[in-house]
Amino acid sequence: MSPWIEGIEAVFTAQSLLLMVVGALVGIVIGALPGLTATMGVAVLLPFTFGLEPVPGMMLLLGIYGSALYSGSIPAILIRTPGTPSAAATLIDGHPMAEQGRAGQALTISLVTSVVGGMVGVVLLAIFAPVLAGFALSFGPAEYFMLSVFALTIIGSLAERAVVKGLISGLLGLAIATVGLDPIQAYPRFSFGSTDLSAGIEFIPVLIGLFGVAEALSQYERLSGGERVRRALGRFRLSLAEWRRLTPSTIGSSLLGFFVGVIPGTGGDIGSFVAYNETKRFARVDRESFGRGDSRGVAAAEAANNASTAGALAPMLTLGIPGDSVSAILIGAITVHGLRPGPQLFASSPELVYGIFVGFFVVYAIVLALGLLGTRVWVQVMRVPTRLLWPTVLVLSVVGSYALRSSSFDVFVMLAAGVLGYFMIKGGFPLAPLVIGVILGPIAESGFRRAMIISEGSYEWLLNPIPLVLLFLTVASLTLSVARSRRHQDSV
Amino acid sequence: MRARFGDIVSAVLLLALGASMFLLTLGFPPPAQKLDPGTAAFPRMISIFLAILAVAQLLRPGKTEGLPGGSSAIRVAGVLGLLVLYAALLEPLGFIAATALFVLGALLVSGTRRISYLVLSPALTSVVLFYAFYELLEVSLPTGFVEGLLP
Numbered sequence: 167m168s169p170w171i172e173g174i175e176a177v178f179t180a181q182s183l184l185l186m187v188v189g190a191l192v193g194i195v196i197g198a199l200p201g202l203t204a205t206m207g208v209a210v211l212l213p214f215t216f217g218l219e220p221v222p223g224m225m226l227l228l229g230i231y232g233s234a235l236y237s238g239s240i241p242a243i244l245i246r247t248p249g250t251p252s253a254a255a256t257l258i259d260g261h262p263m264a265e266q267g268r269a270g271q272a273l274t275i276s277l278v279t280s281v282v283g284g285m286v287g288v289v290l291l292a293i294f295a296p297v298l299a300g301f302a303l304s305f306g307p308a309e310y311f312m313l314s315v316f317a318l319t320i321i322g323s324l325a326e327r328a329v330v331k332g333l334i335s336g337l338l339g340l341a342i343a344t345v346g347l348d349p350i351q352a353y354p355r356f357s358f359g360s361t362d363l364s365a366g367i368e369f370i371p372v373l374i375g376l377f378g379v380a381e382a383l384s385q386y387e388r389l390s391g392g393e394r395v396r397r398a399l400g401r402f403r404l405s406l407a408e409w410r411r412l413t414p415s416t417i418g419s420s421l422l423g424f425f426v427g428v429i430p431g432t433g434g435d436i437g438s439f440v441a442y443n444e445t446k447r448f449a450r451v452d453r454e455s456f457g458r459g460d461s462r463g464v465a466a467a468e469a470a471n472n473a474s475t476a477g478a479l480a481p482m483l484t485l486g487i488p489g490d491s492v493s494a495i496l497i498g499a500i501t502v503h504g505l506r507p508g509p510q511l512f513a514s515s516p517e518l519v520y521g522i523f524v525g526f527f528v529v530y531a532i533v534l535a536l537g538l539l540g541t542r543v544w545v546q547v548m549r550v551p552t553r554l555l556w557p558t559v560l561v562l563s564v565v566g567s568y569a570l571r572s573s574s575f576d577v578f579v580m581l582a583a584g585v586l587g588y589f590m591i592k593g594g595f596p597l598a599p600l601v602i603g604v605i606l607g608p609i610a611e612s613g614f615r616r617a618m619i620i621s622e623g624s625y626e627w628l629l630n631p632i633p634l635v636l637l638f639l640t641v642a643s644l645t646l647s648v649a650r651s652r653r654h655q656d657s658v
Numbered sequence: 659m660r661a662r663f664g665d666i667v668s669a670v671l672l673l674a675l676g677a678s679m680f681l682l683t684l685g686f687p688p689p690a691q692k693l694d695p696g697t698a699a700f701p702r703m704i705s706i707f708l709a710i711l712a713v714a715q716l717l718r719p720g721k722t723e724g725l726p727g728g729s730s731a732i733r734v735a736g737v738l739g740l741l742v743l744y745a746a747l748l749e750p751l752g753f754i755a756a757t758a759l760f761v762l763g764a765l766l767v768s769g770t771r772r773i774s775y776l777v778l779s780p781a782l783t784s785v786v787l788f789y790a791f792y793e794l795l796e797v798s799l800p801t802g803f804v805e806g807l808l809p
Contacts, residue, residue, distance in 0.1 A: 217795030557764035
């Protein structure tokens with residue numbers, strides 16, 4: 167049977183469709199509330215998928231994610247606070263539009279371009295991922311080792327103005343991954359005689375701690391009582407001429423966003439800023455109106471934001487290498503069921519891989535329907551005082567880490583990760599490299615040691631074409647980012 | 659000044675972590691296969707890079723956000739304390755009782771004083787999540803006295 171048919175059959179079941187709608191509704195609330203981010207939503211709601219089959223579980227998470235990315239633009243436009251970090255570029259033109267009484271139109275543009283960007287991204291993902299997976303099948307240990315090193319350095323070095331901290335965060339993740347049995351000799355490292363530690367530190371409690379508890383703790387510093395929007399929203403409809411004006415920036419940004427997203431470490435936040443800047447640079451008319459409520463700015467940011475998240479799924483699905491925090495969480499959702507993301511998944515679980523392609527597309531159709539039906543209602547979500555929700559976020563974090571192996575040890579691991587994450591946020595260390603380091607640790611270590619064994623103790627595997635290119639890219643990205651951060655420090 | 663101090667403290671801690679990691683690897687067994695770099699090799703590489711980056715941070719400390727003070731610090735510490743207590747009481751008390759107590763505490767710490775919230779939120783959160791996970795999704799949760807009373 168064609169893998170596409172298997173994917174379609176897995177997605178078009180009552181359970182999967184229902185979970186997508188539920189996920190999309192929950193995601194809209196999460197995205198619309200400043201403080202609750204799309205990443206946090208997916209992380210703390212991950213335990214809901216433990217008891218589900220892989221495809222329906224993934225549909226729930228994709229529903230949450232896709233709709234939270236869209237609704238993150240609602241507070242960005244209305245109150246100048248992005249509901250989720252990737253909506254930061256949306257407010258540059260979205261909020262001025264609201265100030266000019268065009269909030270309704272900005273919300274419609276953000277809805278439609280989010281959906282277009284997401285759908286374009288998913289189509290590109292479905293075209294490129296199987297090709298990439300076919301290519302990745304030939305990868306050996308040396309390739310996986312260098313890929314992990316490349317992914318970690320680029321993720322670490324993309325951390326804005328904090329290259330050293332980004333890299334430290336990644337190394338901490340690798341260090342956490344070394345606890346427990348080593349992948350070749352099965353020697354219990356750093357276990358201090360504890361059976362729990364020799365079994366190793368599961369990465370799901372770590373990521374729940376970092377994205378759930380650490381964020382919640384820092385939100386407890388400044389609790390808000392909900393936002394009441396008194397602004398008139400204005401009309402929601404746009405004329406055909408207005409849509410035509412937005413088409414080039416929407417399509418261009420969707421394509422650009424996808425390819426930026428494929429690069430490890432670049433999620434929607436970077437994708438949307440890159441696309442926004444390029445749209446502005448290539449604008450032939452009224453370039454000076456960007457930043458003052460130009461609807462093309464909103465379209466570019468939102469289309470790219472959603473397209474790049476589909477792009478970030480490409481390295482996750484084809485190589486098992488997470489491109490950003492959310493794809494790291496999705497890896498968690500896949501591994502919980504005993505499956506391993508990577509090129510083999512295309513042959514062993516086609517219903518899941520192609521189900522993700524089909525399902526993510528359907529999710530965007532659902533988001534469009536929900537958005538058209540009720541943007542006025544979703545705006546009211548912002549009135550919910552978030553301080554009432556934080557205890558539930560924390561409870562879900564505890565449930566998620568406990569339910570994985572019915573172990574209180576995992577709950578304490580989650581809490582430790584939460585405290586570490588809180589101090590990291592305060593100290594300006596990005597969290598994503600740590601989680602990605604925990605996932606990449608075993609891949610990198612066994613890749614390195616197997617490569618050494620195969621090449622009989624010499625480093626000549628580094629001279630093979632793919633590892634060599636990756637080594638070159640690693641050194642180049644490090645040099646560039648160090649130079650950039652030095653220039654920045656000197657100019658301060 | 660205080661902000662830079664944070665970077666120095668974290669760099670020193672990271673340096674200590676790198677050093678102790680390296681020292682611990684000295685006690686690891688030699689490789690089982692002749693050409694395998696061994697169980698200690700990878701952790702050693704990590705510890706060395708960690709130490710190098712910690713020194714880099716020490717040499718050029720930057721500005722950090724700094725820790726909160728006053729009532730914010732009390733709120734954060736309070737919630738953290740409640741979380742540790744919650745994790746410790748989860749198995750002895752069972753999910754519903756432990757969760758209800760935690761939610762009540764966390765709401766009080768966040769300054770919620772409306773009786774309706776303080777009664778309804780803990781009860782609903784604990785019971786609804788218990789049913790959703792335990793009954794609907796068949797995810798295991800610790801049970802205690804209260805769960806035994808439920809239908």
